[in-house]
Amino acid sequence: MNFVKAVASLILLVAGFVVLFDYFIRVPGLEEFALFLQVIATVLAAFALGIGAVSLFRVHVPRVMKRGTDWYLSAWMLIVLVVVAVVGVFGTTSHPVFKWIYSNMILPLDATLFSLLGFFIVSAAFRAFRARTLDATVLLLAGAAVMLLNMPVGGAIWSGFPVIGTWVRDIPAVAGYRGIYLALAVGLVAYSLRLMIGYEKPLGE
Amino acid sequence: MPESSIWTKLLSVDRRAMYWLLAFLIVIPLVHPLGFPIPVTDTTKAFYATVEALPEGSVVVLDVSPGAIAWAEIGPASVAATRLLIQRNMRVIMWSTTRPDAPLIAELYLLKYFKDAGKQNGQDYVLIGYVPGEVTALATLAKDIHYPRKDFYGTDLSAIPMLTNVNTARDIAAVVLLAAGAEGSYYVGQWFAPYQTVLLSVCTGALISEHLIAYNAGQLKGLVGGSRGGAELELITGFLGKGIGLADALSVTHMYLLLLIILGNVAFFVSKSKAGRGKK
């Protein structure tokens, strides 16, 4: 195994198991060391945020240079990115200009683009939600019962709707979800251990 | 040539017509409120009761993680919860480990209530802002609340009076999480499991099912779910706002969606059986 991969494997083992053992056993100095490793990881997480930006530049700068598809939009995007980043870094994130950009550009775009999914649910409700099988029928009926609970008018139409909806949501749905989460927890522990000992990609062979 | 029935034509309606009809149906109850009664559910009552039972002046964490994407849904509930904490004279620490826009959301929508109530930055509330790292950052904060070093405005956390004796999760009376993502599972795993911190959740509708299993297991002490929960919290706290108006729109849009599901299924099965009879 070459040196770089050996160091990566060592980091995987040491960092992971120190943080894990800190939870289960009390050893003097272990808690402080685990805390320091966690602080390192949070700083690395901040560095990792920039990787997306570098990838964006690698895709869109060649597109602008070669006048590819929608190159003017790519150029605009890169200009906006640089302006916002520069204002935020040098003017700090509490600068009025930075806040103006956030509240009048990022916030409305974020909220609106995300809300478009609601329209797609409407067309999916009409064209795709079919009670073709027993499973699909159960899913739709449970969904309808809880929808009638969620809307205040449901109780006004018939007092039984909120009762049925509450029962479906709080009893069988909780049971199903709990079963999913228990299975998920077991799988997550197994997968996390495999990651820590290097058996899984992206770092395992 | 197969007969084209009304049901087949219905199935090929332009989807944009459905979208415009939805938009129109939303405008009506916003402009002319319908005033349907909103019964308050047990989970919202538990949320309110737990906050009321906390000792006045306790240090509470307000995890501001709805972001712009979920503010429309849980904004009203978040404002009502914040105003309840202010009314109880809680000392509030605001942060998020999952949403980069948390500090700006807090500034735009929440800080004004602290200022209107005469609360002082550093004495009664502190905005730490965004702490990158998701679950890692949260676990680190549980062990050392001062590790981000500075608040959103650049003040050293060690110089902030209300954080003088607040160092770990054990010094926090409760966490009110305004959740739109995986924050619930992070807090349950990293704050409740090791430290038994009191957790209260204001979450989006999509997260209600996940948070309900935590509520039923006693990991969450209260749950305000979705825009319906927001309307309930506004009613129970008396801090009426946009949540009540949202509830009427909720009724109309849900009825529309239910109608579409029923119509879509009827149209599908009728046109399918007609096609089957045509073949015979």
Next chain:
Amino acid sequence: MTEMFDPALIGTWVALGFTLFAFSGVLYKDNIVFKFAQYTYLGASVGYIIALAVKTIIDTAWTPMVKGEYIYAIPIVLGLVLYARFKRGLELYSRWGMAFLISVGAALAIRGNVHAYFYQQIVATMLPLWAGDPLSSFNNIVIIVGTFTAMLYFILTREHKGPLKYPSRAGRIFIMLAFGAFFAGLIMTRLSLITGRIRFILETLGILSS
């Protein structure tokens, strides 16, 4: 005249414009203003994240290092090494930073899940079969049976035949019920988001008071 150049007023109309641009892609069709909105959002949000990331690195690692806590050079070096992935020949070195992130995250996931999502959920399922009244007892039995059968559905190492056939089938029904409840919650979320944006449009146009 000066009111026209009020940043808050200009900002409100810019926000309204971007909202309508974003809606146009769905309510009309994919068009240039919709793409403009998408590209603006992408650039602004990534620029915003970079600003926040730089602030965190400066506050948490750079400033302490410059003040004498030289041990904070470790996360700064590891963080810079993450970017080696973009340089041919040096990609392997980025594994060091990745290894750190992955291992600490995995360890924290185990810590959180074992107690919170395994042990405590099992304890919450250990309910009395007789709870004092028929309805509560029935509910408890449904929860116990539902949780157990839903878990059985995820046994992937044996074929669901014989003694496993009907319990896993029942588990699948409970999972469908859970998904149905989740779906209803998701609908409430999505429709609330559209309502919020339409409310913003009406408030900006003066049709609703804010």
